[in-house]
Amino acid sequence: MSAAPIAYVVDDEPDVRQSLALLLRSVAIDVEAYASARDFLASFGGAKGRPAVLLLDVRMSEMSGMTLLECLRVEHPWLPVIMITGHGDIDMAVKAMKLGAKDFVTKPFKGQDMLDRVQEALRDSPSREDAAVAPQTKGPDARLDTLTAREREVFDRLVAGDANKTIAYDLGISIRTVESHRANIMGKLNAKSLVDLVLVSLER
Structure with missing residues (x-):
């Protein structure tokens, strides 16, 4: 029998910790919640062979989520991390992904959307901590091939931060045409926000 998955929640807001714990436990995911990055580091000793994921708030006192993420890339590079923030922007998402974050979610989030992201991270989580030590590579996201040439132009400009x-x-087109292309791009890439488009771009 495979070991039950576990999610570590690090957020300085008690309501967020409680709601995430209830949500994850409703689908049989064990949860350990921490009020600060320092508390997590002091207690964490590895997942002991269990599929695991860390849900990490970006902005916290004492030690920020971004600082903890940098530490984890050195000490525990196998652990997939989903960053959570109420003040998300493209630059922050790009920085988080470059530091090794698996995903980037902005508050408020829908419960099912969060569960989908957590389940995806758990599927990618190695069954043993040392399984992810070897370098891993990802091919280009095949979904980008579904975009037309013009949609690809608009996509590249959107992820670059252009209005x-x-x-x-x-591009010599109307704003309404850009909005139409943007809607098509979001649908084809199954993206719910501009941050999601940035994440797809970083996977190329």
């Missing part, structure tokens, strides 16, 4: 108005002017 719809700027994209429309530079």
Whole structure:
């Protein structure tokens, strides 16, 4: 019998910790919750062969989630991390992904969306901590191949942080056309936000 998965929740807001714990336990995922990054580091000794994921708040006192993420890339690179923030932006998402985060979620989030992201991270989690020590590579995201040439142009400009108005002017098309392309891109890439598009771009 395979070991039950476990999720570590690190967030300085008690309500967030409680709601995430209830959500995850409802689908038989064990939960350990911590009020600070320091508390987590002091207690964490590895998942002992269990599929695991860390849900980590970006902004916390004493030690931020980004600082903890940097520490984990050295000490526990096998552990998939989902960053959570109420103040997400593209630059922060890019930095988190470059530091090794698996995903980036902004508050408020829908319960099912969070569960889907957690389950995906658990599927990618190695059954043993040392399984992820070897370098891993990812091929280009095949979903990008579904975009038309014009949609790909708009996609590249969106993830670069350009506004719809700027994209429309530079490409010689209307703002409404840009918005239409953006909607098509979001649908084809199963993206719910601009941050999701950035994550797809970083996987290329």
